[in-house]
Amino acid sequence: MLFRHMTGEAKRRGIASIRIVSHPPSVGFYQAMGAIIIGTKPPTIKARWSRPVLTIVI
Structure with missing residues (x-):
């Protein structure tokens, strides 16, 4: 629900895509959400x- 809320807000504000820097074990979740x-x-220190970098187009 939180992820859908975030993408809905981004769309409402005219944001075309979201960049996600993920913890490696979380990649599957973001891919399942369309990233x-x-x-x-x-x-880094x-x-x-x-860390995988993903994007989701709104």
């Missing part, structure tokens, strides 16, 4: 693993 992987964010 596609567009890249990877490299590790705070997050020491690569």
